[in-house]
Amino acid sequence: MADQRKRIPASLIAGLVMLAVLVIVAVLAPLFLSGAATTIGPESRAQPSPEHLLGTDSLGRDNLSRALVATGLTLLMSLAATVLSVVAGVLIGGLVWVVPRLLREIVLRVVDSTVAFPSLILALVIAAILGPGTVSAVIAIGIAGIPAFARITSNMTAAIAHKDFIVTARLLGVPGIMVFARHLLPNIGGPLLVLIASSFALSLLEISALSFVGLGVQSPDFDYGRLLNEALPSIFSQPLQVVGPSVMLIFAGIAAMLTGDGLAARMDPWSRGRRRRARPVPLPAAPSAVPDALLEVRDLTVTAPSGADVVKGITFDIGPGEIVGLVGESGSGKSMTAMAVAGLQPEGVAVSARTMRLGDLDLVKGSDKSRLARDIGLVYQDPGGTFNPALRLGGQLTEVARVRLGHSRRSAHDLLVKSLGDMRVRNPEERMSQHPFQLSGGMLQRAIIASSLVTNPRLIIADEPTTALDVTVQAEVLRILKRINRDEGTAILFISHDIGVVEALCDRILVMRHGEIIERLTAAQLRAGEVEHPYTRALLDATPRLTEMPVTPEMLETSKEIPIA
């Protein structure tokens, strides 16, 4: 139970302390101040004085005392309304899962429909039925809060209702109510607690709102809302009268908000902890050591936000027209390397290198956006996530051509339609006006390759471009990359965890592990099994060989290409 040792969030402490202050005030104020709060005094609407710090109201009662004494009734009403919401809501939301399906559907649809209305509408209806008053306000706000609890309970119950232990309990013949109380309820306690805190705050503010408009607490009783209501007519002659109830309402609201936020933060480990940023390792720039290389990387270090180096000073280069494979298991730093070269490392990740250049383009500074966009083509791992789901394909694919190559909308469109056709995407015209979710993964991957070719890049960085695709589509994508390399002479940095795929496609292979390059091989060496490092050997042994291999170099060379729709 590591949870128990987690630090308690500051907001939770602050919120609980503020709530405790309110409770203390609620208990003590009536004992000491009810005289001053209710006794009609001689001084009507007095200015502040040592006896009356906030002055007096129209009947000469002490404003400060009234605000403090009102705390008790306000808290009690809010508490009662919250209890009503929680008990009824949790019962409804949980029990719908142990009743027949049809009834459940009906109840849930009704609950959904009520959530759409502001809770004050329901409160007005109930106030109209029962007449204005303290009890009616509590019932009104309590009932208005039921749907939210019913919904969240039902959602969370649905999420665990099919878990094994619930199914087992039901199969064993445990009655529905028992399953609910014993097994379901304890599992949904955390999120429920967060909702209770925010619901308490909401109840407090809404009951006060009802009292404020005159539908809640009636004279001579008073809560915060009633006090504010009484202060309003004399707002010009005694503006101080609004200060007490206003400050108390805000104080209570903030107390409940902090408690809710704090509880939420404690429940959810992801929302806690400050996000950190790594600092780049300062490295002096060095002149090129391999001037002939197209891509030259010297002492590339990538530092994660945690401060750990995920890439530890690696050096490599890619010649013009060469395909270099970067292979390793997940976490080996190969994707980080690829993204660092492209200048697309995630937020908070720091990159430093002695030299990192593509031709004469400095990738360490990465300041020439226009050339970066044109010279590097990018193909990513998950075609589904690569595209902006909210935008049509055409707009996304033509963006570089329009923004960087200065094409008009029309000519960029034509360019892309042609490029998509070259990639054997069927009905390219129609694709352009579709949204990404309407296309298959293989089609999206070919679309992104098509768009990256528009600028005639010098280097394509392909980060596991086939991992998310099924085998036939995989082969097609690899074949396309090979063809581009052959026809255009484009160099490719190909990242994969699959040594078989790398062996089939690449001229040279770099094996990465724990952020370091542990072995450098040519394709011929790899094919002949001439590897030295035991890790590479293990990788090779883990890959199906020869007949079982899904992709072979011969396959990629074949001229017969089958379009995959």
Place this chain on the structure above:
Amino acid sequence: MTTTELTTPAPPLGIGHRIARSTWGSFALSRLGGLFLSLALLVVLTFLIVPLIPGDPAVAILGPDATPEAVAALRKKLNLDLPLYEQFVLYLQGLLSLDLGNSFRFGTPVTALIATKLPYTAQLAFASILVVILVAIPLGMLIGVLTRGGRRPALALGFGTVAGFLASFPGYVAATLLVVVFGLWLKVLPAGGVDSPFAFVLPTAALAFGPTFAVARVVRQETYMVLEQDYLRTARGRRLSTLRLYLRHALPNLLTSTLTVSGLILAGLLGGAIVIETVFSIPGLGNEVVNAIIVKDYPLIQGIVLTIGGLAILINLLIDVILGVIDPRTLGGSSNG
């Protein structure tokens, strides 16, 4: 080897076509279903107000001193002697012919009364929604972008705390304080009434105040989420200008999630509008319904609750339509969205 290639899976083209053609259709159908259910609920709820009054509704309305004749007359007038379902049928018939009866208090048709009050409330609510959206989204997004990935931790903490505090200001308290500061001390804005166009500045500000910061907090959180998505990396890979990156690529996705999360906050503004009218003596539905409840003017109560509920349904529908336009994925249409 080539056998694998020949067993190419069926082209998914057809599916794409079908989705493209039917999205708006199925969307409209599922939303209409939800809309109808909400309306039905609203009608049943308002109908039940009178029958649910504890004891004899006629006695409750007329007071304990009423003569038996007067009580009997009112029972007849309200159809209380009929069985419940017949009362409901009559109520429905009245609704369909837009006849909500006459106000007990004024003796005039409820619909005419509502027609004179509705513009004030609708204007206040929609103006505030506009303010919330126009302020909260740029503000939240700006803070989100500035503090992304752990940048400027002091700003992130400061904004979180201050916005959290301001978001917990109830509208009516903000309204009262605004009146004191701007209407009373500075005397720069009218503290109430509806006589000048400026009279709507303070009510709108008060109503939009809390929700603006609540939504801004949501927007900031959603900004972090969106900025971490792969498609934003793709956009960065195209080396777009900062403006284009955030406005063209981040904003639409941000709007989707923000509107989904804040839909309830926006509909809730209606409730706030009802309360705030009291502070500024705006002769809208809110003030009227409160008075109607106090004097037990049931036809008027029913009419106003129906109207406000209808507005809430309208706001929800508007949000759904906007979501459908900016992000067609939401059209895929699950009914329990």
